[in-house]
């Protein structure tokens with residue numbers, strides 16, 4: 001199995017949806033795939049244009065967790081967080097929803113994700129983090145099993 005294949009992509013709250021009026025086609029490119037005409041940005045997107053990238057993120061988080069023997073929690077370490085450029089740690093449940101929630105907030109942000117299974121690094125850009133805040137996941141090692 002090639003579990004250490006590296007993936008790299010960006011996830012952003014800004015919409016990439018465009019629309020071709022004559023064809024009635026939705027797209028993410030500047031020109032229509034059908035008529036080659038110019039497309040216009042839509043103003044009615046529900047975020048569906050980046051939903052598939054959330055699936056990639058979900059798969060990568062699962063890949064990372066299974067590579068590390070499925071810990072029950074992970075520590076998210078971060079540096080240069082917010083306008084004060086703070087450093088910090090946060091322990092969350094080891095599932096993609098908790099991890100995604102810990103990395104995002106309501107408002108505009110862009111996440112640059114790098115995962116090779118072994119390592120998981122996220123750089124977040126936002127209004128207060130123009131140069132990017134860096135986060136990485138550390139699997140929590142269980143010291144002793146509770147019986």
Ligand SMILES: [Zn+2]
Pocket residue numbers: 015016017045046047048049050
């Ligand atoms: Zn969209």
Ligand SMILES: [Zn+2]
Pocket residue numbers: 020021022023024025032033034035036037
């Ligand atoms: Zn068209």
